Amino acid sequence: MIRLGMIGTGNISRDALTPAIGEVDDAVLWSVLSRDRERAEAFAAANGAAAPTAGHDDLQTFLADPELDAVIIATPDRLHAEQTIAAATAGKHVLVEKPMTTSVEEADAMVAACRAAGVQLGVAYHMRWHLGHRALAKQIHEGVFGDIWHASARWTSKALDTTNWRASDEVGRWWSLAGVGTHSLDWLRWMLVPVCGEVTKVSSTITRDKLGSAHDELAAVSLTFESGASAQFVSSVLFAAPNRGEILGSNGYAYCEATIGRWGDGHIDTNTGTLEFEVVNPYAGEIADFVNAIQKGRAPEVSGEEGRRNVELLCQICP
Ligand SMILES: NC(=O)c1ccc[n+]([C@@H]2O[C@H](COP(=O)([O-])OP(=O)(O)OC[C@H]3O[C@@H](n4cnc5c(N)ncnc54)[C@H](OP(=O)(O)O)[C@@H]3O)[C@@H](O)[C@H]2O)c1
Known part of the structure; x- marks a missing residue:
């Protein structure tokens, strides 16, 4: 125990x-x-x-x-x-x-x-323990969709004011990027890095001060991978839109509706039909992996090094 x-x-x-x-x-x-x-x-x-x-x-x-x-x-x-x-x-x-x-x-x-x-x-x-995402990652990494050329992710929410601690410097640095964008970045890296190589280029448009925060209220981000594949993600606290992910490859595609988010549900369609998965609590999977890593003396599935790479990219996206 x-x-x-x-x-x-x-x-x-x-x-x-x-x-x-x-x-x-x-x-x-x-x-x-x-x-x-x-x-x-x-x-x-x-x-x-x-x-x-x-x-x-x-x-x-x-x-x-x-x-x-x-x-x-x-x-x-x-x-x-x-x-x-x-x-x-x-x-x-x-x-x-x-x-x-x-x-x-x-x-x-x-x-x-x-x-x-x-x-x-x-x-x-x-989100690494969403069973639909795990099945999708396995298919991408096995080459089911061919060469992956583009992927995208969108997770947004609507804030009413700047009372959230992420909106100011005292204990926060990024707002939309720390709240949700970092998840989309992790999701895209998880799906693409094993088959497309590392992120080699980053560009971004950051919107600030619509609600009154000097931090990112919207971030529109483009990533280029070693293979030449590209990806984009949008995070925002200015509007709540349906959360969505897309994977586009030379032999097929996947559309993820409402799977990007907190829980283990949503829907994934591919060019060959619906990708079926069991709905489980992803947070339980995350904690089970951490506990198992301690028991087995191995690194957790998302290690400190992987978290560090995410921070490094956030620093480039929104210095
Ligand atoms: N993975 C996810 O799905 C997910 C979702 C939301 C948040 N998060 C992450 O979890 C962390 C906490 O986020 P949250 O949304 O839970 O925030 P929150 O509701 O504001 O809770 C943060 C807690 O931290 C403690 N705290 C200590 N010093 C604080 C300070 N100076 N200002 C404010 N709180 C302070 C407070 O507990 P006490 O008052 O008891 O000290 C507070 O309740 C963040 O890193 C966030 O990015 C992850």
């Missing part, structure tokens, strides 16, 4: 990560860290955290628990590096939310700290 500590008690901890821990056989929610002790205790109690002292408001005390095996970091992006390095130094494995941090230097320091401590570092791109 792997004992997991949750850092942060916000949206993703409450709605997705903590419920998903309950779906994983070899994992238990052990303890919780919040800025506020009462909030930590309430969150721990509401979610059945198992530690005798389960609610904490001090990082070092939380990490000093010898029975704690690993942490899940679900706090604003600029806090991830310090929390990851502290956890690794305390000998705890780390699953950190996306984007893993906001600079390449910090990403390098996180990878180095986990390597030096001999702990696993995973980055939480949950």
Whole structure:
């Protein structure tokens, strides 16, 4: 049994990560860290955290628990590096939310700290455990669609104002790109890099200050891969449009309707018909992979190095 500590008690901890821990056989929610002790205790109690002292408001005390095996970091992006390095130094494995941090230097320091401590570092791109996406990636990588020449992804949402922490510098660096664009970037890299090689060129149009934020409110991004294939993605907080992905190859195509997003559903059509898949909770798959990586002493499926590459590209897309 792997004992997991949750850092942060916000949206993703409450709605997705903590419920998903309950779906994983070899994992238990052990303890919780919040800025506020009462909030930590309430969150721990509401979610059945198992530690005798389960609610904490001090990082070092939380990490000093010898029975704690690993942490899940679900706090604003600029806090991830310090929390990851502290956890690794305390000998705890780390699953950190996306984007893993906001600079390449910090990403390098996180990878180095986990390597030096001999702990696993995973980055939480949950769409990798959408079973339709997994089936699609397998077909792409087996050459079912021929040479892949173009792919696209769109995930947007509508914000009403700039109260979101991603809209300002204190604990955020990017807004739409950190909220959803980084997921589309990971999805495109997962689908294409094994068959098209690395991303060699990036260009982008960034829209700011329509809601009042100096951060990206819309990002329209073009990527070129080593093979000559191209890809585009759009992230935005200015409008909510249907989420969509496309894969276009020399022997076929795939259209993904509403599969890009939080959950394991949606629809995938290909040139040979519907791609059937079971709807499962992708967050449970993500945590099961992290737990299995700890047990087997292997890197999680989305490693710190992969998360670092995503951050490096985000820095080029929106310096
Ligand atoms: N994979 C996904 O599907 C997905 C979806 C959404 C978010 N995320 C990622 O998860 C992380 C958290 O996002 P979220 O949407 O859950 O954010 P959120 O709702 O604002 O929650 C963040 C939590 O972090 C803690 N925190 C510590 N210092 C903070 C500070 N200075 N300002 C604000 N919160 C602070 C807070 O918990 P306490 O008040 O208890 O300290 C807060 O509830 C981000 O990295 C985000 O990109 C991932």
